[in-house]
Amino acid sequence: MSASLLARVPVPVKLAAPLAVALLAAAACSSSSSSSGSSSTSNSTSPSAAAPAGSASSTVITTKTSSGGSFLTNSAGRAIYLFMADSSGKSACSGACAAAWPPVVATGQPTASGGAQSSDLSTITRSDGTKQVTYDGHPLYYFEGDTGPGTDKGQGLNGFGALWYLVAPSGSSITTAVTISGSGSAPAAPPSSGGGGGY
Template sequence: MNVRLAVVGLGLTGLALAACGSTSSKTSSTSSTTKSSNASTISTGATVATSSSSGYGTILTSKAGQTYYVFTGDTKGKSNCTGTCAKAWPPVTGSPTVSGGASSKLVGSITRSNGQKQVTYNGHPLYTFASDGGPHQVNGEGINAFGGYWYVISPAGKPVTSSGSGGATYSSTTSSSSSSGSKSSSGSKSSSGW
C-alpha cells in the first residue's frame, strides 16, 4: 500500500511539474508577444489616418488608432526631438501611406539625424507618445517637455490646442524640460511656423 501511495504521489508531482513548465513557457510567450506588439504600435506604422474618438475632434492617428502628435520645438521640415526625447515621443517612421480623412498632399517625410525617414504632415514631423497605452488615448496633449509643447494634429495640418468640447487651452508661460512634462490650463499657445 505504501508503494502505491508513493507511485500516485510521484505521478501527481510529475503532473504538477509539467503543468508549471507549460504555464511558465506560455506566460513567457504571452509576455513577449505583448511587449513586441506594444513596441511596434508605438514606434512604427507609417499610415496616416484619422479618428474622431479622442474628444479633440478629428485628429491624425495610425491606422490602428495610435494618436499622432506634433512638437512646437521642431522647425518646419526638421525634428528637434532626439535621444531621451525620442524615447518618450517615438517618431513615426517608414514610408507614409494615407487613409481616412488625412490629405495625401500634406503627407511627406524628412531624414532624421540618425538617417531614419520620419513621416511629416504639413511639413511637421509626427510622433507618438510612449505613455499612450492604446488606441485613441491622448495622454500627451498639451504637455510642455523637451523645449516645446506637444499637440494632436488636425487633418488640416494644424495643432489642436483645446478639446472639441470647450476644454482647456494650453499656455507656454511655464517652461519645463522634464520627460514627463507639465500641462497648463491658462491662455493659449502660439508658435511660429504653424
C-alpha cells in the same frame, strides 16, 4: 601514395580517402550555410535591427474623431502629435526626447486614409538615418505615455522645451482639451509641466 602502392591497397581503403574528403567538404558547406542562415535570421530579429514604434513598409496615417474634431492617428488608432519646437521639415526631438516621444517612422512612402491628405504626407531623414513621417511639414510623433489606441495623454503637455499637440487633418495643432470617443477625458488644455522628462 604511389601508383604501385595504391594498386596493392584493397579497394574499400582506396575509396575511403576520397570519400572522407568529400564528406568533410560537404560538412563544411552545410555548417557554413547553416551559420550564415542563422546569422541573417538573428540580424533581422535583433533589437538593434528592430523597427521603431510605428514603422512599417507603408505607414498609414488616418484620422479619428474627438470632442475637439478629427485628429491624425496611425492605422491602429494610436494618437499622433506634433512638437511646437520643430521647425518646418526639421525635428528638434532626439535622445531622451525621442524615447518619450517616438518619431512616426516609415521605410516606404507613407499613405493617407480617412480625413488625412496624401498631398500633406512626406518624410524627412533623421540623424540616425530613419525616415520620419511629416504632415504639412510637421514631423510626427507618438507619446510613450499613451496606453494604446484611444488615448491621448500627450495632448497639451509641455516637455523638452515646448508644447505637444494632436494634429488636425488640416495640418494645424489642436490646442483645446479633447475627449476621444469611448476613452473618457483627455488632459486639460492648459499645459502641464510633465511630458516625459526634462527640458
